[in-house]
Amino acid sequence: MIEIELDGKKVDIVEGSMIMHAADKAGTYIPHFCYHKKLSIAANCRMCLVDVEKMPKPMPACATPVTQGMIVRTKSDKAIKAQKSVMEFLLINHPLDCPICDQGGECQLQDIAVGYGASSSRYEEEKRVVAVKDVGPLISMQEMTRCIHCTRCVRFGQEVAGVMELGMSHRGEHAEIETFVGHTVDSELSGNMIDICPVGALTSKPFRYSARTWELSRRKSVSPHDSTGANLIVQVKNNKVMRVVPLENEEVNECWIADRDRFSYEALNSEERLTSPMLKQGGAWKSVDWQTALEYVANGLKQIKSEHGAASIGALVSPHSTLEELSLASALMRGLGSQNIDYRLRNAEFMAIEGVRFLGTSIASLSDLQRVLVIGSSLRKDHPLFAQRIRQAARKGCAVNTIQCAVEDWAMPISSTLLCASQNWVQALADVAAAIAADKGVTAPATGIASEAAQAIAKSLLSGERKAILLGNAAAHHAKATSLLALANWIGEQTGATVGYLTEAANTVGAQLVGAVPGADGLNAGQMLGGGLKAVLLLNNEPEFDSAAGALATAGLSQAQMVVTLSSFKSNMAFSDVLLPIAPFTETSGTFVNAEGRVQSFHAVVKPAGETRPAWKVLRVLANLLGLPGFDFNSSEEVLKQIPGLPAAGTALLTAEMLSNSTQAAIDLTPATIEPVVASIYALDGTVRRAASLQLTADAKKTEMALEVAA
Secondary structure, eight states: OOEETTTTTTEEEEEOOBHHHHHHHHHHHOSSSSSTTSSOOOOSSSEEEETTTTTTEEETTTBBOOOOEEEEESSSSHHHHHEEEHHHHHTTOOOOOOTTTTTTTSOOOEEEEEEEOOOSSSSSSSOOOOOOOOOSSSSTTTTTOOOOOOOOHHHIIIIIISSSOEEEEEGGGOOOOSSSSSSOOOOTTTTHHHHHSSSSSSTTTTTTTOGGGGOOOOEEOOSSSTOOOOOEEEEOOOOOHHHHHOOBBBTTBTOOOOOHHGGGGGGGGGBBBBSSSSEETTTTTEEEEEEHHHHHHHHHHHHHHHHHGGGGEEEEETTTSOOOHHHHHHHHHHHHOOEEEEOOOHHHHOOOOSSOOOOSSGGGGGGOSSSEEEEEEHHHHOOHHHHHHHHHHHHTTTTTEEEESSSOSSSSSOSSSOOOOGGGHHHHHHHHHHHHHHHHHHHOOOOOOOHHHHHHHHHTSSSSSSSEEEOOOOTTTSHHHHHHHHHHHHHHHHOOEEEEOOOTTTTTHHHHHHTOSSOTOOOHHHHHHHHHHHHEESSOOOHHHTTTTTTHHHHHHHHHSSEEEEEBBOOOOOOEEEEBBBBBBGGGGGGEETTTTTEEEEOOOOOOOOTTTHHHHHHHHHHHHTTSSSSSOOOOOHHHHSSTTOOOSEEEEEEEGGGOOOOOOOOOOSOSSSOOEEEEEEEEOOHHTTTTGGGGHHHHHHHHHHHHHHH
């Protein structure tokens, strides 16, 4: 540690740190634009000039290393004069359009100009104008004249997103930030550039000109999409979600969110919202009141149970639903006497439950891995924020190894890739195990051939210290999923690596925790989708898009006497008999458990639209109409309290005893006969699929083209 004097106070700071780091530690604010704690140092803007004793001129705090005994003054006349001079230069070409700028009210340049800007400008020449650029449906570059060339966006793309999509061309007053040769900005993390732009040059295209920042209420929430559990600030005006931005949480999402977390809110205000209960009568849909709809469902379930038995009733539930909703759906089915409930809609294998599968390590630890093997994942698209953390690790020297069926651009260096068809992933992993066994002189768990690619992965995993083996969505949905897990566990034991699932959805771990899986003799999701039921409850899912059955699910569910859809959107109308409007995550309170087992509760940020009701309330009232005991809950908090084993209150991790990736299953090397089904980045759930801007992105268009080719 080194001791320096900062504005008369002694500060201890790690050797190699910059003055800016010492100021952050001491709580001293130094004005800046180009500096960002998550990005490399550029020292472009010079706004952070400070007075360092024995230095002939002011020095940039972000790029000046501390030395023992250094004396720094951030508020001296010399420092203030230098900062005001820099501000004058920065404002020379800046258009004075604060009243119409989308960034007005939350603009760093605006704020700092109040303290360091002059009341008038000495510059009388004509200001420069930068041409408008179109870089896609998410980011607006209509006002690049405002750009001060801090290069935060350039560095973010290169260092965090892994794709340098923006760069600076030309020099001097002709310098511009732009994409080159007409490309668009297509990174799945691109929206973060909007947040880190300090001047309003990059703004949100969907949000543009829709509200003023001071008109918005800010409310905390949690993302309902992938398993990161990204913390959000949802901004609201007139009971309408207007914008979503990240809430910083170093343990989960740092200060970033994925584009589907940021822009999926558009679906909440779309015309496809279901806002009143509907019944199908004579082939036509008719809006009815809640009493009529729920009595119709309750009477139908009673009749079907009487005629065909409780085993003819089942529920298919989404892992994007809250813990409370999944718990009550499970209790409702079992209260009826049925064991038919399942969240594993995209799975091809349905083995007996041996434990609650999870990441196997903390999310934060992904940033510090030295070796990692990822099996069956389009990591960058399936889990953008996990990929970002592993990208950080790769920048620090982590060797990233993969087993997959096609070469994909993960926007990070890949050490070794074992390419093979998904049907042969078990054999490929057995080959890696054989290479490890040969190196250590132990018996391999299954017959394998230590190919060159397998040996490279084995050598990587046998070196280094902090290691992880991560099974992706395709591995979890694989027809030989337990064999993959068994081999991964053996490799983990031999190499000292943790083993875990990236897990697909916001509440995949939570769905397992509350037992949203078939009991003894219960039907699994595949059997229910195949037409094995007389009455089906669909909670927050569209089987045609959310299940392995795909279009065949329509035929299977059409065989049922009654299909009840609980959804925020008008969906499943081809085979449903009842549509019940349930609240999306912004209109209900609830809890998600992310991939690492972190329990995160949230509250509603807006009132429910129309006649929409929280799903936990709908399930509770339905249970009451069916005469089932134990459903006397008055709040989602009461539902949460009756779930055994949860942390007492607040955000906390599940205990190690509640989570397990161990398996006793035998390893089956027989090639799988079916391909695993995995949702593409902007088709993960119904909310994302209905977000207009996300569906205009390059990723969404690629998916659409692939589906057309397949058809």
